[in-house]
Structures are given as structure tokens and as C-alpha cells.
Amino acid sequence: MPWNNTCPMNERKNFIRDWLTRDFDMAGLCDSYGISRKTGYKWIYRFRLEGQRGLNDKPRKPHGHPSKTDSRIEEEILRFRAMHPFWGPRKIRSRLQRLNPLVDWPAASTVGSILKRNGVITPRRRRTRVPAFMGAFAEGLAPNEVWAADFKGWFRTKDGTKVNPFTVSDVASRYLIRCHSVSKGNWPNVQAQLATAFQEFGLPKALRTDNGPPFASCGLCGLSQLAVWLIRLGVMPERIRAGHPEENGVHERMHRTLKQATAKPPKATLAEQQAAFDMFRAEYNEQRPHEALGMRTPSEIYTSSPRHFPRELPHIEYESGMVVRRVNEVGQFGWKNRSIYVNRSLAFERIGFREVDNDVWDLFFKDFKLGQFKPTKNGGMIVTDVSG
Secondary structure, eight states, X not given: OOOSSXXXXXXHHHHHHHHHHTOSOHHHHHHHHTOOHHXXXXXXXXXXXXXXXXXXXXXXXXXXXXXXXOHHXXXXXXXXXXXXXXXXXXXXXXXXXXXXXXXXXXXXXHHHHHHHHTTSOOOOOOOOOOOOOOSSOOOOOSTTSEEEEEEOOOEEOTTSOEEOEXXXXXXXTOOEEEEEEOSOOSHHHHHHHHHXXXXXXXXXXXXXXXXXXXXXXXXXXXXXXXXXXXXXXXXXXXXXXXXXXXXXXXXXXXXXXXXXXXXXXXXXXXXXXHHHHHHHHHHHHHTOOBGGGTTBOHHHHOOOOSSOOOSSOOXXXXXXXXXXXXXXXXXXXXXXXXXXXXXXXXXTOEEEXXXXXXXEEEEXXXXXXXXXXXXXXXXXXXXXXXXX
């Protein structure tokens, strides 16, 4: 401020002294010291409040932050984080807004700052992104178009019991349909888990898995007994390429969250571990917001399939003009006095043939194309997988 002399403190004292004499009006007094009336009134106010100490310069740092989060809100954020230790700022804010819509919750960035400041989160190492596979998978844009299934990877409870979680989820809604430990990862156990899921939620159009047993075999077209059962139900088995878990990325990401929430540390017994899986599934479906769903929960998106699980497997019919053969117990069918091997998983099933060229035939199981077979130069027959 433009005081006339070089020492602002002396000028302020002289200004107050002259003001106290009442010999000057305010406008003339301020004008004589080269300051505005606003500045003059400020120093008079400080003098009245604190005496001559009020004429000293004050620190420019504000006493408080005008946008600082209320301590009660910060405590609630920290409490909620303790209840959900693996939720990020956006999920926490979204859920709190739903639970308490009348509270003015801070932005997700502020929630993140609160969590960092209190030492409850640390920056996560950036993961290298793998390009998505652009294969001929179903898009899975609506519930029940594609389900994904896999084993999480086994571990042991504190009492030494082996835990082998089998999981099923809906790709479109992220809804976790099944999360249950099985004694062995064989096809009867997996079939039983899928049958339970089908009875409760209906049939999907496709089931996406990896290439391990019991989902695939080394036979023609990789068909396993489980895949044959799915095809008879009208569920198309989809298999990702070996070594490419990113092709089932939605399900794999769920597995990472499942491991964080339920397997570290493992529970004392198998019963307690299964209870943890059940609790996780309920929270994952009903409470946990998902960024890919616009911060909605899977239960807000998912609806059961209108295709009901039948009491008996449907009978397979082939269109008129197709040749039909029954596969025997060792996976062979008869053709022109020859036994031709296809896949033992098709034992006792009926397969259909459509001639596409002179003695060249396409093979079908229901509406699933298995491959082709044709005569060889030595008079035999060769079966070719659809993959070539």
C-alpha cells in the first residue's frame, strides 16, 4: 500500500494517532496518507481489536483451507474403506452416494487423497496392457449371451484342506453366478456346478473357458464330454487360445479381486473358506460398483435367462438329406464297411453328414460343425478338424 514514508509501521501509527484526534474526516485523512478508505478502515478495525499489535503485518498463509473435507466425512470414508479394503476411490464414493444421497461427498480424487494421506492405499504399479483378442467369439453385449467359467487356482486352508474354487460369471453384467470349491476339477464335478447354475439362472448362449480339462480334450475339434453335454443343451462351448488368458479378461479380473478378498490369508477350514466365497459373491453382485457398468452393480444389470434348463437332454434331429451315424463306445462310426475314429467324447451320440463335394463330407454334431472327412489314396478315410 502506498504509505508516504518508507516505514509502513510508523505510518500506520501516525495514521491512528491522527484519526484519534478527530481533527480529520476519513476521506481527507486517508487521502493525506495516500491510501484508500478501505485500507484506512482495515487498520482502524485492527487497532480497535488488538491495539498496536493489530498494526503488524499478518502472515499471508490462510488459517484454514476453504475446501477442506469435513472431518466427519473423512472419518466415514476411512471407516468404509476399512470395511472394503480393496475398493478404490471411485467405488467408495459411488457406494457412499447411494447409501447417503443427501451428503455432499467429495470428488473421487479427493477420496483418493484422503486414503493416501492416511496410509491406507499405495500407488499400484502400472500393468502392461495386452491387446484384446479379436477372434470369432460371441460379443456378450447382453446378459446370458456369454458366460465365462474357470478355476481360480487351488490353495490350502490353515488346516491343510485343499480349496479348488470353480467360478462362473456373466460377461455382459459381470454378475458372479457361481463361486464354489470342488474336490476335483473333473467333468462330473464341473457338470454338477454348471447344472446348479443352469437350474437357478437358465441357459446362456455360450460358455467361454480355457483349453484345459474338463473343458477340452485332444480329440476331434477338442470336444470333451462336458462340451458334448453343453452342445446338447444348446450352449455353444467357446475356448480361448492356449496361453491367452486376456481373451477371458473380464473373468480373470474378477479372479484377482476374489483372491484379494478371500484367499489372503486363507481361512481355518473349508467351511469357513466357502462362507468367505459366499460373502464375497453377495458383495460383488449387490454392493460393489463396477466402472465398466457406469458404477452400477452387476445385480442392477443381470437378469436370468428365459431358456430354462431341461429335465432331460433334448433329442438331436438332423435335417432331411443328411446321413446319420451313431458313434460307438470307443468313438468310432461305421462308413462303407470301415470304422472311422472321431472322438471318444461322442460315444453313443448321433452325428450327421452332408456331402459338399464328390465323396467329401462335412461332419456335424447337432448344429456344431466338427470337420470334414474324405477318402485317401490308399483307400482309407481321413477326418479333418474344422481348424484345419
